[in-house]
Amino acid sequence: MNILLWHVHGSWTTAFVQGPHLYLVPVTPDRGxxxxxxxxxxxxxxxxxxxxPDQLRDAPVDLVVLQRPHEAELAERWLGGRRPGRDVPAVYLEHNAPDGDVPGTRHPCADRSDLTLVHVTHxxxxxxxxxxxRTRVIEHGIVDPGHQYTGRIPRAAVVVNEPVRRGRHTGTDLxxxxxxxxxxxxxxxxxxGLxxxxxxxxxxxxxxxxxxxxLHPAMAERRLYLHPVRWTSLGLxxxxxxxxxxxxxxxxxxEVVEAVPPGTGVLSTRPEVLAEAARRYLHEPEAAAADGARGRxxxxxxxxxxRFLADWERLITEVRS
Incomplete structure (x- = not known):
């Protein structure tokens, strides 16, 4: 099966392309x-x-995975007039939590009968x-990097892109x-310069x-992982x-409250509780290792x-039937 999707989210795509299909990823001269x-x-x-785009005009495509609102028009143009959802089966994958007038934010694909809207978290x-x-949830899948944890460096790892620009969304102020x-x-x-x-x-x-x-070896050397994010989808x-x-x-x-079960770390809406938990892990490396092992x-x-690939196979079969 030939699946067309744009390279939008590298980590998510890395898991998705481990499936049994041929994945067509558009490329332009400027790699924009x-x-x-x-x-x-x-x-x-x-x-x-x-x-x-020229090669896509006559390429056999069995499924289009849309990830951004403008991709539907782009796909129709590059596929020589074949419209996703009408002429080619399509799903719209939404990576993000809503923004703006939450919880009343209307999705760009609201009230569509020609495609399935896939969310990555409940x-x-x-x-x-x-x-x-029609909506579905297919939770994230991870290409397992292995149990690399040493925690030998008594510091916390934080992973966030553009922490200055994103500010309160990512908890930079905390x-x-x-x-x-x-x-x-x-x-x-x-x-x-942070x-x-x-x-x-x-x-x-x-x-x-x-x-x-x-990145993964560097994270694994730190004593704990700190996630101060206020509002975003579940960070991979x-x-x-x-x-x-x-x-x-x-x-x-x-979605963090669903992803991190008891005994694998500390969750709270109170930053002072998080600070105390970090201090504990800092001074009790054995407890940190034990909770991390349960978390893994x-x-x-x-x-x-x-599980991730099996969920997608079921949905692909459903969409194309």
């Missing part, structure tokens, strides 16, 4: 947002093939207003107080933009941290790749 082509920092199988489906559109409890290593995109922006000593909050191949970095074996200290918001087991069971 609508034509990134194959990932350069993630490991994708040979079944992921770059295709130009929280997201609950909060988006999808009208009469980092100064939390850094008093545990020194922070913030990984992600555009994290350099300490200066927050007015923190460099040793209390270090930013590092690491390539993907170095949190699930990856659990797979690695890190104990989790996180705000009890959005829970994450592998719920967010394993086999």
């Amino acid at each position: 947002p609508d034509g990134l082509g194959r990932a350069r920092t993630f490991s994708w199988p040979d079944s992921v093939r770059e295709v130009t 929280f997201n489906r609950l909060f988006w207003d999808s009208g009469s559109t 980092l100064p107080a939390l850094s008093e409890a545990v020194p922070l290593d913030v990984f992600g995109m555009r994290t350099e 300490a200066g922006h927050l007015g923190l000593p460099a040793d209390r909050c270090r930013g590092a933009d690491l390539p993907q191949r170095r 970095s949190l699930l990856e941290a659990m797979h690695l074996g890190l104990p989790v200290v996180a705000l009890a918001t959005t 087991q829970a994450a592998v069971e719920r967010y394993g790749l086999k």
Whole structure:
């Protein structure tokens, strides 16, 4: 089966393309947002093939996975007039929690009868207003990086992209107080200079933009994983941290309360409770390792790749029937 999808979310796509199909990923000369082509920092199988818009015009396509509102028009144009949902089976994959007038935010695909809207968390489906559109939830799947945890570095790993720009959404404003409890290593995109922006000593909050191949080993060396995010979809970095074996200290918001079961970390809406939990893990490495091991087991069971791919196979069969 030939599945057309754009390279939008590298981590999610890395799991999706482990399936048994041929995955057609558009590429343009500038490799811009609508034509990134194959990932350069993630490991994708040979079944992921770059295709130009001209090549797509006559390409056999069995399913279109839309991920952004403008992709429906783009797909119809590049597929030579074949419209997703009418001429080619289609699903719309929504990666994000709603924004704006929550919980009244209308989804761009609301009241559509020609496609299925797929959410990555039950929280997201609950909060988006999808009208009469058929919806499904397929929870994340993770390519298991293995139990790499050592916790030898007494600092907390935080993974967030663009923490300065995203501000309160990602809990960036909470980092100064939390850094008093545990020194922070913030990984992600555009994290350099974060300490200066927050007015923190460099040793209390270090930013590092690491390539993907170095991120997991670096996370696994830290004593705990800190997730101060207020409002976003369930971060794949949190699930990856659990797979690695890190104990989790996180705000009890959005889908996190479902993903992190008791005995694998500490969840709270009170930052002072998170700070105390971080201090405990900092000074009790054996407790940190034990909670992290339980967290890994829970994450592998719920967010394993086999379950994820099986869920998608069932939906693909349903959509194409």
